[in-house]
Amino acid sequence: MMQTARTVIFEQVGGPDVLEIQERPVGEPGPGEVRIAHRACGLNFIDVYQRSGLYPMDLPHALGMEAAGVIEAVGDGVTHLREGDRAVYAATPPGAYCDMRVMPAAQVCPLPDDISFEEGAAMMLQGMTVEYLFHRTTPLQPGDSVLFHAAAGGVGLIACQWARSEGITLIGTAGTDEKCALAVKNGATHCVNYRTEDWPKRVREVTQGRGVDVVMDSVGKDTFDGSLASLKPLGMMISFGNASGPVPPFNLGVLGQMGSLKLTRPSLFTHIADHETCQSMARHLFDKVQAKDVEIHIGQRFALEHVVEAHRALEARETTGSTILTI
Structure with missing residues (x-):
């Protein structure tokens, strides 16, 4: 049977x-x-x-x-x-x-x-997503900086630990102070509460105005503009999710105006x-x-x-x- x-x-x-x-x-x-x-x-x-x-x-x-x-x-x-x-x-x-x-x-x-x-x-x-983000999307070296949204989620907590093990500075965002504390406990160098702080401004402050080398963004529509604004010139924006909805149509010319930024939308x-x-x-x-x-x-x-x-x-x-x- x-x-x-x-x-x-x-x-x-x-x-x-x-x-x-x-x-x-x-x-x-x-x-x-x-x-x-x-x-x-x-x-x-x-x-x-x-x-x-x-x-x-x-x-x-x-x-x-x-x-x-x-x-x-x-x-x-x-x-x-x-x-x-x-x-x-x-x-x-x-x-x-x-x-x-x-x-x-x-x-x-x-x-x-x-x-x-x-x-x-x-x-x-979640873990193989972090693996390709850190090893198969753009070269990352010890000392590089990453902005990672939803840092207290399943992918985020793995990413925090992975970054720490690779000598990479990870700045996280999360929606509560408790979640920020959890991200820091797991390896984030800093974590910004996006509900109470101007997080793009805070990222600039943390990086002494330079911006980060890479943004890893699974949130989508709500964070896309701020993520681009957090990058240093020649930085890489990795958009790998749409938790807040899909990113609206986008003028690629903006990437040049903001410092010859790079943008990719990979999939596991x-x-x-x-x-x-x-x-x-x-x-x-x-x-x-x-x-x-x-x-x-x-x-x-x-x-x-x-x-x-x-x-x-x-x-x-x-x-x-x-x-x-x-x-």
Whole structure:
């Protein structure tokens, strides 16, 4: 008899209430696929973008981009995983919010024994994002300066620690004094409360008027202009998210007027599309965690059946660190 799994799906775009749990069949893996039984699943803002319709998808569709668990079956041609292996992933297609699934194996990675399933589910998408921001987007050297928005979120806390381990000065922004303190505790050199301070002015003060080498901005519309204003001449603006909405159409000529600035809009899934690159990025992340350079902060845990509540908290920016669904 074919197995079934609880799977979170949405049949129309909208708020958290459009999410529902259905029992769906789970078959055998085909060539290049694995079947994985999840122990925990990660929540990320890309899930909100997909559910809300900002990133359009064919509906109905399952949701979720990362999880950790145990490999139950392996299809033909898969050589880097075996039945019984602990495994983890951030990957397409969406569908990680479930008990079990069949999926392509190329972006599924062996999970070291000393990293828990919950840590694995909480860190792959966010941690590999930090890996490409710091190592694959623009050259960064010890002593360079970075402005990082949402520094107390899941990606932000990893970035704070990563910057400290690389000798990079990270100036963070966050929405409360408590979140700023958390960012500083995790390695931010400074953190600015964007609700109570003129943060572009404060960044200039902290850098003695020079501005930063790089801005890493996942907020989007609300921070874009201030982020550009925080860069030094020839600086790099990395826009990698839209938490406040997409950046409006922009006149590229402004980049020249502000000091020959550079602007890029990368995506994790472009970087990990290649199997070997994905596995290398994951190993780099695992090395940072195993060396204690990076600790994964799980601020919130929700049972799978409470996914609507989890999405409400995530979208309201009531979370710190990473958020996971437990199976």
